[in-house]
Amino acid sequence: MGIVIMVGQVLLGLSLLIILHELGHFLAARAFGIKVEKFYLFFDAWGVKLFKFNYKGCEYGVGWLPLGGYVKIAGMIDESMDTEQMQGEPQPWEFRSKPAWQRLIVMLGGIIVNIIVGIVIFWMLTFKYGSTDFNNTQLYGIKPGIIGEKVGLKEGDKILAVNGKKANLFFQDILTSDVLMGEAVLTVERGGNQMEITLPKDILNDVSEHKKNELVKPIFKMTPITMVEEGSRADKMGLQVGDSIVSLNGVQLEKLDQFKAEMAANKNKEIKLDVMRQGKSISLTAAADTSSALGFLNLPVVQHQYGFMESLPIGASKAFSVITDNIKGFGKIFKGEVRADKALSGPVGIATMFGTEVDWLRFWSLVGMLSMALAFMNILPIPALDGGHVIFLIVEMIQGKPLSDKFLEKAQIVGFFIIVALMIFVFGNDIFKLTK
Known part of the structure; x- marks a missing residue:
């Protein structure tokens, strides 16, 4: 039953995000009078559909291949590779007939919606649940886990600052993204003396393998019962x-x-x-x-509650931190500081994060995180992704004329193979991690 709940949660979460992402493209296209021929959750590869219906000239449906979704926009070279349509004369309702700035907005529509959804989710979670943290003034320092011992931390150490910023009130001031990414110097008090510990650049490899609580754990005082x-x-x-x-x-x-x-x-x-x-x-x-x-x-827990509008900047900050962390992570992969097999996870890895029990706080937190991650992934300049189309449209706007259909067709094919190779890698990596 636990596996069913886990699969159900990941399908629900990803389906919501895919539909909303494609709705962003759909609404932007319709706003500019561009015809949308199909709106699909999952891919109907080789024409196999689980469900479909037609409404006002658009086919809506659910495909069998759960690797995303798509909207088929008339007059556009996309993943459908419908080149026959492109051989005819451009029609006023087609994508290719519209000004470049309108086409750019259509391509950014899904990303914009994902960002808005992510911000709203973190905003509402902050408003409803506030934030909970451990009060460092009620701790006997820290106890290092597997990773902490490896970097030189010892039981009873007190972490006073991270990159020079004081971390003497809340435990979340210690487990920052800079720490988990290996971009931090810790100021530590040990036996009445202060020292600095520089975290290794590749610490994310260990964090990915052992989880962040294996870096440091709080040593709690015996405080009054709550x-x-x-x-x-x-x-x-x-x-x-x-x-x-x-x-x-x-x-x-x-x-x-x-x-x-x-x-x-x-x-x-x-x-x-x-x-x-x-x-x-x-x-x-x-x-x-x-x-x-x-x-x-x-436990020495400190609970913070925030007003409705007060929660907005806090939620937005949490949402955008997902994108900045992804940028840092990919940067480390390209620099060779972090192994791709340690840092990247696919649908199987995502499913394990949802867990085998329904926890709505965890569910919506993960959906918010995935919404921002989906926005980031789609803005990458890879042909066949939204980011690839955006780059081509920017080039068109700079040079004053569109790129050739042949070039766009070949770029789409290259992008498709890149995405397939990436999906094979993350699926295989997920399965390998489970069998270790």
């Missing part, structure tokens, strides 16, 4: 919000990791907690249980 699960062992033993746990079975506790270790060591044993409540020391007892958890939360 939530007690109803009906849990904590609830039954009388723990309350605001209580501070001092010791467990006589062992003094300062760090949350210590508490977890002691709970694991005392599994199947009676649990006695010494607790400070409103300045008074009390003792609470829980019966022996096979569980190593009690059912409470005491």
Whole structure:
């Protein structure tokens, strides 16, 4: 069932984005009086269609090949490679008959819609959920993961700054995109002394393999309890919000990791907690249980809520950070600092990010991220993508005449093979990662 939910989520998310992207082209074309002959979700390769209907001269449908979608615009050399239509005299409702600036807007229509959708999604998520982070003032420094140890970090280090910018309040100030991309120098306090650690340029290889939480993890203080699960062992033993746990079975506790270790060591044993409540020391007892958890939360979480318009610039910043991170990532691939097989993921990799359970916050966060990523991918100057058409139209506007149909046809074929090769690579890479 989990696999069905995962596949269902990725199909729903990508289908929404594909339809909205193609709708951008569709609406722009219709606005300039250009005829749109087809509007398809997925490709109807070799004429195989799962569903179709005609409305006002346009065929709408769903193809069988889930590698994107398309709108077939009359008088345009596109992925349909309908060269017969191009041999006739240009008609006033055709793409080729319109001024270059109108054709440019049509080609940018899908990208513009994806950017708007991405901004709106992150805007609404920021407004509804705000932001949650860990308060660094309530931490005993950091605990390095596999990657952190590799770059020279040690348990108990306090990261004071990233590229000279103070990171002493929230944990998100540490795990910035510059850090994850290997474009950062960390100012670290260790044993009362300060030192600098320069992250390697190829750290993204390790981040892609091990995930970012293997760089650094927070070491939490034992802070007052913020939530007690109803009906849990904590609830039954009388723990309350605001209580501070001092010791467990006589062992003094300062760090949350210590508490977890002691709970694991005392599994199947009676649990006695010494607790400070409103300045008074009390003792609470829980019966022996096979569980190593009690059912409470005491993380030093800081919750921020934002107003409707206040959320807009924050959401827009999150949206555009997806594009800047993609630009940085591709730059590192071309420089040879990051391996393409580590940095790139395809539909299978995307599906695993959605997970096997429905989490609407994660779902819409991923859809927003993918919308911005789709905008970025489509603006790349590759023939057959929107970016390729945009480059050709800009060249036409500069030289004052269009490029030849033969050149555009050949460019489209080259672009098609580039995209197919890229899809084969990312699919194969995804499958290889799953089988490792």
